[in-house]
Amino acid sequence: MKLRLTYRHTETNRPILASMIIKWGIPINILEAQVKPELGTLVVDVPVDNRKLKEIIAAFEAEGVKVQEIISTLSFDMENCTSCGACVSPCPTGAIIQKQDWTIEFDDKKCIRCKVCVDACPVRVISIS
Amino acid sequence: MSADEFSRYTKDHGVSVAAKEVDVVTTGTFGAMCSSGAFLNFGHSEPPIKMLHCLLNDVPAYRGLAAVDAYIGATAMSERLGFEYGGGHVIEDLVSHREIQLRGDAYGTDCYPRKSIETTITIDDLNQAILLNPRNGYERYNAATNGTDKAIYTYMGTLLPRYGNVTFSGAGELSPLYKDKDFETIGIGTRIFLGGGIGYIVGEGTQHFPQQQFATVMVHGDLKQMTSKYLRGATFYKYGTTLYVGLGIPIPIVNQRVAESAALSDDQIMTNILDYGVPSRTRPVIRKVSYGELKSGKVAINDKDVRTSPLSSFKYAKEIAQTLKDWIQENRFSITKAVELIPNHREFRPLEIRKS
Numbered sequence: 001m002k003l004r005l006t007y008r009h010t011e012t013n014r015p016i017l018a019s020m021i022i023k024w025g026i027p028i029n030i031l032e033a034q035v036k037p038e039l040g041t042l043v044v045d046v047p048v049d050n051r052k053l054k055e056i057i058a059a060f061e062a063e064g065v066k067v068q069e070i071i072s073t074l075s076f077d078m079e080n081c082t083s084c085g086a087c088v089s090p091c092p093t094g095a096i097i098q099k100q101d102w103t104i105e106f107d108d109k110k111c112i113r114c115k116v117c118v119d120a121c122p123v124r125v126i127s128i129s
Numbered sequence: 130m131s132a133d134e135f136s137r138y139t140k141d142h143g144v145s146v147a148a149k150e151v152d153v154v155t156t157g158t159f160g161a162m163c164s165s166g167a168f169l170n171f172g173h174s175e176p177p178i179k180m181l182h183c184l185l186n187d188v189p190a191y192r193g194l195a196a197v198d199a200y201i202g203a204t205a206m207s208e209r210l211g212f213e214y215g216g217g218h219v220i221e222d223l224v225s226h227r228e229i230q231l232r233g234d235a236y237g238t239d240c241y242p243r244k245s246i247e248t249t250i251t252i253d254d255l256n257q258a259i260l261l262n263p264r265n266g267y268e269r270y271n272a273a274t275n276g277t278d279k280a281i282y283t284y285m286g287t288l289l290p291r292y293g294n295v296t297f298s299g300a301g302e303l304s305p306l307y308k309d310k311d312f313e314t315i316g317i318g319t320r321i322f323l324g325g326g327i328g329y330i331v332g333e334g335t336q337h338f339p340q341q342q343f344a345t346v347m348v349h350g351d352l353k354q355m356t357s358k359y360l361r362g363a364t365f366y367k368y369g370t371t372l373y374v375g376l377g378i379p380i381p382i383v384n385q386r387v388a389e390s391a392a393l394s395d396d397q398i399m400t401n402i403l404d405y406g407v408p409s410r411t412r413p414v415i416r417k418v419s420y421g422e423l424k425s426g427k428v429a430i431n432d433k434d435v436r437t438s439p440l441s442s443f444k445y446a447k448e449i450a451q452t453l454k455d456w457i458q459e460n461r462f463s464i465t466k467a468v469e470l471i472p473n474h475r476e477f478r479p480l481e482i483r484k485s
Binding site (some may be wrong): 082083084085086087088089090092094097098101102103116119120122123124 | 159160161213280282286287288289293294295296361362363364365366371373426436437438439440441442443444445
């Protein structure tokens, strides 16, 4: 499951994420990171089941971190997609495949939000949430 | 039959039998074709103008023609939006009957006194809107990969570093020009499927190079009866704008040789994977590959499986071949005999830079 973590500026100098990784023993993967004077945001992938995820979210919140679950990573406007395939092989994790009839299938779990496909789409039907 | 059906049918029944039973094989392709554009005639304003410059939704159209004729090319880019909007998008918007802003200026003459114009137009306001594409339908195309350490962004799409992926274009066994590769039926005046409507082959296309199976055709048709589904404005990241064109050519099976050409399957149509990381007109060949392998989703490069994906839509290519087949069966489309066939041989010259 992917989470967006928002740190207030007062919390940005504490290694909260590192502490969580050590505490829970889970390899949390950082997909995006932005640190600004007023706040910091991270998008992370937490490879656990739903029950465990709830505990981890609660632990982050207890540290003063705002947590949002990212339900859908990318959205494909299939109505306007031509099924050309320009987004498929550039995807570094193989999250986008073409089915037997060449239509596009996207696997949210494999997506690392690198946005390569967003730029690679010639008709601009992929957007990132 | 559509070309993919014919190809399979010949495998089961043999080419000779198939050639006797099948009259016409239909083909289709839907890919980015940069050498595309449209001639537009706006009609005369009051007082009239002979435009020096002409912008359509901020995209410059070629104006070295009579007073209110212009040519909007697919790769011309918006002066305001750059790579995100270009001539290809203007053509898509025209076909979609969307309103387009027209701006022009002039130096003014005694016969054309007006010096500037600003208005909106739709395709329905135009006297003529004629799609005329100097180079479409490449018989086959090189596949692309990238041997450098950096991702590159090309007209072949995004190429990941260290042979990270392979992209390719051309419809393989559905590719119109490969299905009559010796040009025994395709020529000037051949009626075709173009952009969802009916068009015609004007003649050989620019850079026509049939000896190496890089034949091309110049095509034209009335834009007013085409559809935006089969004419899509597009952007290749860090490259520029273009137009995806839907093209389908019917191949009448006039003899055994044409039947053999039309029967070629993806496994028999070969191309080269080139390293687009080398910024030269002669890029190194990494390996030879069939369209069958390319369409399988992966090919081996240096003993490693590399993911492949097309840039042209096989879904649409199949739809085009099927549509053309339906039109012929419903007597909505009749096959024409070419006035003159496409040449079988052409020199392919580079541009040498001479020291003055």
